[in-house]
Amino acid sequence: MRRIGSAFTTAIVIVVGVITLLGLLVGDGLGNLSLLVQTTGIGTMTTVFLQLATITIAVTVLIGIINLLSVHGQRILRPTDGRAMTRVYSLILVVSALAVIVLGTLERSGVLTGEPPVTMILLEGVQVSIESALAGLVLFALVYGAYRLMRKRVTGSALLFTVVLLVLLVGALPFSSPVIRLIGSIRDWLLAVPVSAGARGILLGIALAAAVAGVRVLIGQDRSYRE
């Protein structure tokens, strides 16, 4: 029975995947092939599948909210690590989530009016400013990371990393001495040639692996939906 179920889900994934791929890839600009896709209704089916996916993803937000409230509700009532702060963090999170849901509902129903909306004020005033403060802390975490890297093991790549980091930082200094200018030009070359090449290499590798992962799903080799 389990094998039949697995074969059934695999068949659904392959059929829906191939139809969607054909609709998106061949649906336009490829002459007779595109005409074939359009006349057989594959284009319409692709649109329906994409709309279904969008609706399903929207529903997952509801699942997420239920998950958030239940997980943190449990942590408030039965903290697993016995730390008081765990309860406090979870309590703040649950209260904030419920408050935003209530405020949002009141705004949508027209009970709360005013410009800018309260939820927007909360987002701009609380979340954005706290995130900006956290972003400021990233620098210190990075410096600590560089120190940790060199303390852990002094390897060739660790040394190269530290030297490049120093060149980048010193090269960005706003002074006009000949040495700083020279380091600045080395920094520009580093960013334009090796850093850019390495970054493209990494991104190309990710793109190729993603393409292969997609193909594995299409031909039924990915097992995540079969078990």
Place this chain on the structure above:
Amino acid sequence: MDTTTQGLTIVIILLAMVVSVVVTQFIRRRRDLYALREIRAYGALPRMVGEAIEANRTVHVALASSGLGAENTLLALANAELFYQVLRRTVIGTTAPIFSVSEASAVPLAQDTLRRAYESRNLIQHYRVGSVRWYPGGTRSLAFAAALTTTVNEQVGTNVLGGSFGAELALVTGAAARANQNVIATSDQLEGQAIAYVMSDEVLIGEEVFAGGAYLGGSAAQVAGVVTTDVLRWLLILGLLVVVADGLSGGVFSRLLGSLLGGG
């Protein structure tokens, strides 16, 4: 999408399909046909999970800014496969693992991954939906990173962080380092990748995260996926070399190709 891009995409997909199917059959017949190169993170991962279990600490896996239905769906699926391999080694311990996600669409994926891990060990009775935690990340994953800094303080022994982290990954890895926890990290963003290299104990670079199933699971189809990626990579390198040679030789290759295709 222009016609050239459409044609190239079709060729890449067909090529990947053919190579993947053919190589899978070969590897099923001869398991030692293709030796995977060493990736230190995958070598260290079982040890790190074992250390966490022996110390009665939990293993924390986190998927940042990747979910189903968006452009990074495949990244989410690849990370889910890696996390499945981590979790199926973890669930035999007494402490339940923690799976954090920042996208709501990743919650069902995370729950299913965790369920499969328990089921693979016949321990489904220990599966708790609450082990999956959703921390909404917003436009940037800073809020998610902040939430993870509190999670890593909860008796965690080993962290495996994947998905799409930016520079904020430094906050999480910093908190884990202060608590003497093991960290394996990766990201599809270059900033996150750089932070992972500097601040984690072991790092997965670029497409290595897509090979998690092949290294830790080792089924023929998963190894075939790695071989297919390698074949595509070599073809890409060959293509780049041809373009460079064509440029250096004043367009000899493009004229040859044009005459072969009947362009005169």
